[in-house]
Amino acid sequence: MMRKPEPVQMVKQRRDAALERLVGGVPYIRFLGIKFDRRGDELTAIMPFDDKLIGNPMLPALHGGATAAFLETTAIVELAWAMLWEDMENTGGQEFEPQLFTPRLPKTIDFSVDYLRSGLPRDAYARARVNRSGRRYASVHVEGWQDNRSRMFAQATGHFLMPSRDE
Amino acid sequence: MTDSAQDRKTKMASQFIGALPHAKALGLTMTEIGDGRAVIEMPYDEQLIGDPETGVVHGGAVSALMDTCCGAAVMVHPSSRGGTATLGLRIDYMRPATPGQTITAWAECYHVTRSVAFVRATAMDDDGERPVATATGTFTVERPRKAE
Numbered sequence A: 001m002m003r004k005p006e007p008v009q010m011v012k013q014r015r016d017a018a019l020e021r022l023v024g025g026v027p028y029i030r031f032l033g034i035k036f037d038r039r040g041d042e043l044t045a046i047m048p049f050d051d052k053l054i055g056n057p058m059l060p061a062l063h064g065g066a067t068a069a070f071l072e073t074t075a076i077v078e079l080a081w082a083m084l085w086e087d088m089e090n091t092g093g094q095e096f097e098p099q100l101f102t103p104r105l106p107k108t109i110d111f112s113v114d115y116l117r118s119g120l121p122r123d124a125y126a127r128a129r130v131n132r133s134g135r136r137y138a139s140v141h142v143e144g145w146q147d148n149r150s151r152m153f154a155q156a157t158g159h160f161l162m163p164s165r166d167e
Numbered sequence B: 001m002t003d004s005a006q007d008r009k010t011k012m013a014s015q016f017i018g019a020l021p022h023a024k025a026l027g028l029t030m031t032e033i034g035d036g037r038a039v040i041e042m043p044y045d046e047q048l049i050g051d052p053e054t055g056v057v058h059g060g061a062v063s064a065l066m067d068t069c070c071g072a073a074v075m076v077h078p079s080s081r082g083g084t085a086t087l088g089l090r091i092d093y094m095r096p097a098t099p100g101q102t103i104t105a106w107a108e109c110y111h112v113t114r115s116v117a118f119v120r121a122t123a124m125d126d127d128g129e130r131p132v133a134t135a136t137g138t139f140t141v142e143r144p145r146k147a148e
Helices: A008-023 A027-032 A064-090 B003-019 B021-025 B059-075
Strands: A035-039 A042-047 A054-056 A107-115 A124-133 A137-145 A152-161 B029-034 B037-042 B049-051 B086-093 B103-112 B116-124 B133-140
Touching: A008 A035, A008 A064, A027 A064, A027 B049, A027 B059, A042 A064, A054 A064, A054 B021, A064 A107, A064 A124, A064 A137, A064 A152, A064 B021, A064 B059, A064 B086, A107 B059, B003 B021, B021 B059, B037 B059, B049 B059, B059 B086, B059 B103, B059 B116, B059 B133
Parallel strands: none
Antiparallel strands: A035 A042, A042 A124, A107 A152, A107 B086, A124 A137, A137 A152, B029 B037, B037 B103, B086 B133, B103 B116, B116 B133
16 A cells, blocks of 8 residues: 655655754854755755955955865765765655754865856855765765856865765 | 065065955964965864864865965965966865864965966974875966056
8 A cells, every 4th residue: 555645845844954954063164154955855055145255355256265165065065965865765754863863974085176267246156966976985076156057156076085884 | 576575575465364354254364474485374263163073174164274375375476476366276185184273274386487376285283294185276377567
């Protein structure tokens, strides 16, 4: 007999709680003011403009370091989220308790940022794509843009060491 | 270059760092600057923690420190004309910085062409034997002004 589908609101609540559990506890994400917008399993990182992100007050332009940090954060959260999503969905969702889950974050091995144009004093957005994710290593590409999705202001590629999955 | 021109650039660079809102937000202080080299410190701050389980500073904060330090080194290179922007920056993370310790970045601008400045940098905590991270970067070089 088929189980009655879980109400959509319950599913959304659980997924949002899991994402919040992953992101909410990291002080540096709060420091930069980064938020994550979720559509199903797809995440878009948003870094709302703030004066403290400025690197060149004359232009003004976003600090290259803030841009690098934004893209690196996006990559790490995407990787951790992909792992979490798998755990959450494999249990059929309903047994998954976001509150009992302790996020284990991947560690950056190397990160290479390509600055394409200066960051404007506007909100910035980023999405990460996991190109390869093995037991130990992962390779991630991140694209950052502002007003126009087709005009990236920075992109980055990095390698990450995955947390061990022994329970 | 004359000493006074170097002094002027050195002064400008340290003032510029002080005027960078993001550098200020990170609590960065420049301890040495001049002749294509810069040293910048980032004191430990709980706001910069990337892994709440361990208290280790986020890699992104180390990247921001490295970027600032590399940019400053470019600005004070003898053949630089002041302003610069990052073209590319690659960071290798050797180990997590020890929680509670200041992270210090040393950057050296080792080559400048008419268009590009090349920089390398190392970040250390209290253990001066084992680097926390290294970086290499390329930066823009301003064109000479015709009026000068």
